[in-house]
Amino acid sequence: MDSSLNGIVRHLRGLYGRRNSIFLSSLMIRITFLNIAARDVQTVVRRNVGKDIIAIALARVFARVIAVADNFKELDITRGMFKKYPINYSDGISISYCSYCGSNNCKCPNERHSESKYLSRIGFVPSEIYSWKINHWCFHLEEIYGEKNKKKSIDSLVLRLYTEVSELMSLQALIPEINNTDEIEEQFSYEIADVIAWIIAIANYLNIDLEKAVLDRYGEGCWKCMKNPCNCGHFDFKQMDF
Ligand SMILES: [Zn+2]
Numbered sequence: 338m339d340s341s342l343n344g345i346v347r348h349l350r351g352l353y354g355r356r357n358s359i360f361l362s363s364l365m366i367r368i369t370f371l372n373i374a375a376r377d378v379q380t381v382v383r384r385n386v387g388k389d390i391i392a393i394a395l396a397r398v399f400a401r402v403i404a405v406a407d408n409f410k411e412l413d414i415t416r417g418m419f420k421k422y423p424i425n426y427s428d429g430i431s432i433s434y435c436s437y438c439g440s441n442n443c444k445c446p447n448e449r450h451s452e453s454k455y456l457s458r459i460g461f462v463p464s465e466i467y468s469w470k471i472n473h474w475c476f477h478l479e480e481i482y483g484e485k486n487k488k489k490s491i492d493s494l495v496l497r498l499y500t501e502v503s504e505l506m507s508l509q510a511l512i513p514e515i516n517n518t519d520e521i522e523e524q525f526s527y528e529i530a531d532v533i534a535w536i537i538a539i540a541n542y543l544n545i546d547l548e549k550a551v552l553d554r555y556g557e558g559c560w561k562c563m564k565n566p567c568n569c570g571h572f573d574f575k576q577m578d579f
C-alpha cells in the first residue's frame with residue numbers, strides 16, 4: 338500500500354467507500370457519524386484510559402473525516418492541507434508557516450476569529466507533498482504549532498477538534514448559499530484539513546504515533562470483518578465501548 342497521506346486516503350476510500358455509500362447516504366449523516374467519534378475522543382481523554390485507547394479513538398476520527406471527504410467525488414485532501422498549513426520555498430529551504438499569522442512559530446492569539454490571510458499562494462501543490470506520510474504532516478504541524486499547543490491543556494485541544502467538526506456542520510448548512518461547486522469543494526477541503534490538523538495536534542501533544550494508529554486499525558482491511566473492501570452491515574452510531 339502507498340503509505341502517503343494521499344495513499345491512505347485512497348486506501349480508506351476503497352475499504353469503506355462501498356459501505357459508506359449504502360449506509361452513510363448523505364453528507365449530514367457522515368458529519369454526524371464523525372461528530373460521535375470526536376465526542377469519543379473527549380470521553381477517553383477525560384477518563385484517562387491510556388494512550389492505546391486514545392490512539393484508536395483518534396484513528397476513528399481520521400477514518401470518519403475521510404468518509405466526509407468521500408462524499409465528494411474527487412476532493413483533494415492533500416491540497417487542502419497544503420493550502421491551509423503551507424510551506425514557503427525560498428533558496429532551496431522550505432519553511433512551514435501558519436496561514437493565519439504568517440509566522441513559522443504561530444503567534445496567533447488563542448481566540449482568533451480572523452480569516453486565513455496567508456493561505457498558500459502557490460497555485461499548484463509541489464509533487465513531493467503528495468508523497469508526505471501522516472508522520473510528515475505531524476512533524477510539519479508540530480513545527481508551526483507544537484510550542485504554542487504545549488502551553489495549552491489537552492482539554493482545550495480536544496475542544497478545538499470538536500469545534501472544527503461543528504464548523505463542518507455549519508458549512509454543510511451553508512451549501513445552498515454557495516453557488517459554485519468548486520468553491521464548495523474548496524471550503525470543505527479546508528475544513529477537513531482543519532479536522533485532520535487537530536487530530537494531529539492531539540496526537541503530537543500526547544506523543545501518539547497517529548500514522549501507526551491509523552495503519553494498525555485499518556491498514557490490513559476492516560478492523561472488524563478483516564475484509565477489504567469492508568463487508569460489514571450498517572454502522573453503529575453509538576459511542577465507543579471502552
Ligand atoms: Zn498563527
Ligand SMILES: [Zn+2]
Pocket residue numbers: 559560561562563564567568569
Ligand atoms: Zn468490515
